Amino acid sequence: MRQRGTDMCRDGIGPWLPLFAMAMTIAQGADAHAGAREASMRITILYNNVSPTMGLTSGWGFSCLVEGLEKTILFDTGGDGDVLLANMARLGIDPKGVDVVFLSHIHADHIGGLDAFLAQHPGAEVILPAGFPPAFLAAISGRGAAARMMSAGGRFMDRCYTTGPLQDGIVEQAMIVETEKGIVVITGCAHPGIARIAASAIRLTGRGIHLLLGGFHLLRKSPMETAAIISRLQSLGVAKVAPSHCTGEAATTMFRQAWGSDFIEGGLGSVIEVPLREGP
Ligand SMILES: [Zn+2]
Numbered sequence: 001m002r003q004r005g006t007d008m009c010r011d012g013i014g015p016w017l018p019l020f021a022m023a024m025t026i027a028q029g030a031d032a033h034a035g036a037r038e039a040s041m042r043i044t045i046l047y048n049n050v051s052p053t054m055g056l057t058s059g060w061g062f063s064c065l066v067e068g069l070e071k072t073i074l075f076d077t078g079g080d081g082d083v084l085l086a087n088m089a090r091l092g093i094d095p096k097g098v099d100v101v102f103l104s105h106i107h108a109d110h111i112g113g114l115d116a117f118l119a120q121h122p123g124a125e126v127i128l129p130a131g132f133p134p135a136f137l138a139a140i141s142g143r144g145a146a147a148r149m150m151s152a153g154g155r156f157m158d159r160c161y162t163t164g165p166l167q168d169g170i171v172e173q174a175m176i177v178e179t180e181k182g183i184v185v186i187t188g189c190a191h192p193g194i195a196r197i198a199a200s201a202i203r204l205t206g207r208g209i210h211l212l213l214g215g216f217h218l219l220r221k222s223p224m225e226t227a228a229i230i231s232r233l234q235s236l237g238v239a240k241v242a243p244s245h246c247t248g249e250a251a252t253t254m255f256r257q258a259w260g261s262d263f264i265e266g267g268l269g270s271v272i273e274v275p276l277r278e279g280p
C-alpha cells in the first residue's frame with residue numbers, strides 16, 4: 001500500500017518543498033489529546049508533504065486527527081504506516097484512542113497507512129465511500145476491523161457528515177463537522193473539485209462553511225483557473241481556508257493572498273481549534 005509512481009494525487013508532478021515560513025503550534029504531549037466532547041474540536045495534521053515540522057516526518061500524502069467530538073476520528077492515513085505511527089507517537093497520540101477512520105478515497109497517499117494503523121488498533125471502525133473493491137474490504141476485516149460503506153451524503157455520527165461519494169474518475173468523499181461557527185469541511189485530494197465539494201457540503205447541511213481544509217488538488221491548474229475557483233469559493237461564503245497537500249505552492253499562495261488573516265496554515269504538525277458551541 002505504499003506510495004509509488006504516478007497513480008496518486010500529484011498526477012505525475014514531482015513533490016515540492018514549501019518555501020513559506022510557518023507559524024504553527026505543536027500539541028504538547030499526551031494531555032492535549034485526552035478527553036472527548038469538549039468545547040472545541042481540534043484538528044491535528046499528522047501527515048503532509050507540506051511544511052515539515054521539527055521532529056515530525058513529512059511524506060507525500062495527507063492525514064489528520066479530529067478530536068473533541070463524540071468520537072475521535074482519523075481522517076485518511078497518509079502514504080506510509082510507519083511514518084503515520086511515528087508522527088502520532090511524537091505528538092503523544094495513542095492509536096487506540098481513535099474510534100473511527102474516515103477514508104476520503106483509495107489513492108495510496110491516503111490509505112497507505114491504514115494497514116499498519118489497524119495492525120496496532122483493529123478496534124477502529126473504517127468509514128469509506130461506496131466503490132472500494134471487495135479485496136480492500138476483506139483486508140479491513142482481515143485485521144479484525146469493521147468497515148462501513150457510505151453510498152450517499154448524510155450524517156454518520158453526532159455533528160459529522162459525509163458528502164457521500166462524489167465522482168470524477170475516482171470516487172471521493174469529504175467529511176463535514178458542524179460547529180457553532182458553521183461547518184468545517186475536510187478534503188483528502190478534492191479530485192471531484194474543491195468548489196463542487198464545498199457547494200455539496202453547504203447543500204447537504206444547509207449551513208455556511210467556516211473552514212475548508214485539506215488537499216484542494218490545484219497542482220495542474222493555471223493561475224486563471226485557480227482564480228476562478230477562489231472566486232467561486234468566496235461567492236459560496238467560505239470564511240477560512242487551510243489548503244495543503246496537493247493544492248500546490250502557487251495556488252496556496254493565491255489562497256493566502258485572497259483570504260488574508262483568514263488563511264490558516266495547514267501543514268504537517270499544525271493544530272487547528274474550532275469552537276463547537278457558545279462559550280459559558
Ligand atoms: Zn488522490
Ligand SMILES: [Zn+2]
Binds near residue numbers: 061107188215245
Ligand atoms: Zn492525495
